[in-house]
Amino acid sequence: MANFSQQRAALVKQLISEGIIRSDKVKNALMRVPREDFVPSNYREWAYVDSPLPIGHGQTISAPHMVALMTELLDPEPGDIVLEVGTGSGYQAAVLAEIVAKNSSLKRGHVYTVERIPELAEFAKENLRRTNYIDYVTVVVGDGTKGYLGAAPYDKIIVTAAAPSIPQPLIEQLKPSGRMIIPVGDLYYQRLLVVSKRTDGLLDVREDTWCVFVPLIGEYGWRSQY
Numbered sequence: 001m002a003n004f005s006q007q008r009a010a011l012v013k014q015l016i017s018e019g020i021i022r023s024d025k026v027k028n029a030l031m032r033v034p035r036e037d038f039v040p041s042n043y044r045e046w047a048y049v050d051s052p053l054p055i056g057h058g059q060t061i062s063a064p065h066m067v068a069l070m071t072e073l074l075d076p077e078p079g080d081i082v083l084e085v086g087t088g089s090g091y092q093a094a095v096l097a098e099i100v101a102k103n104s105s106l107k108r109g110h111v112y113t114v115e116r117i118p119e120l121a122e123f124a125k126e127n128l129r130r131t132n133y134i135d136y137v138t139v140v141v142g143d144g145t146k147g148y149l150g151a152a153p154y155d156k157i158i159v160t161a162a163a164p165s166i167p168q169p170l171i172e173q174l175k176p177s178g179r180m181i182i183p184v185g186d187l188y189y190q191r192l193l194v195v196s197k198r199t200d201g202l203l204d205v206r207e208d209t210w211c212v213f214v215p216l217i218g219e220y221g222w223r224s225q226y
């Protein structure tokens with residue numbers, strides 16, 4: 001029988017030694033969220049291999065190092081209102097909720113997450129319910145390239161699917177001084193962009209690592225997968 005807590009601790013230690021986890025808040029969040037409860041049951045024993053895993057409908061839960069890196073770059077703070085585009089399994093949303101809402105004694109933040117495939121939104125909700133994150137995360141079914149006006153503007157926006165360019169609605173729904181992390185490129189490789197919105201509304205964009213994500217499909221993304 002797998003000892004998931006030990007495997008989780010070993011993976012977090014590895015990500016720290018690789019310089020990917022740099023802050024206590026990301027370390028603590030990855031230590032607390034049980035990734036084995038966000039993968040399909042037949043993949044549970046691989047939950048702590050540092051790799052993406054299939055979650056059905058041609059989609060994946062991102063590799064732990066990518067979740068850790070994107071969370072470090074996003075720099076969520078307790079009290080932040082965060083938008084995630086691409087709910088998938090709900091794991092990244094739970095990691096963010098752990099930092100902005102669940103473990104915060106300050107003003108409580110919240111994570112809004114949008115998923116275009118209704119069955120995956122249900123899968124994520126069930127995972128978030130089972131792990132007690134559901135009170136801190138709102139899962140919305142829809143085209144996340146249009147953002148989610150219901151709770152805009154956001155302190156932070158994270159996009160976990162590959163975009164051809166930064167969707168204009170997401171720029172509009174980001175607060176001044178807000179930050180967005182988004183993979184932008186073609187359908188095969190992308191560059192992780194760190195986008196900071198200045199108080200005058202202009203954007204500072206910094207390119208971080210190369211990465212490979214499934215496509216962001218929607219009105220301001222790719223029109224289809226192929």
Ligand code: SAM
Binds near residue numbers: 087117143218
């Ligand atoms: N963050 C997820 C997790 O923690 O499991 C992994 C996300 S997976 C790599 C990308 C997800 O983006 C898929 O579930 C896909 O259906 C979703 N997606 C693609 N285009 C979308 C869109 N326009 N709006 C919302 N979700 C979208």
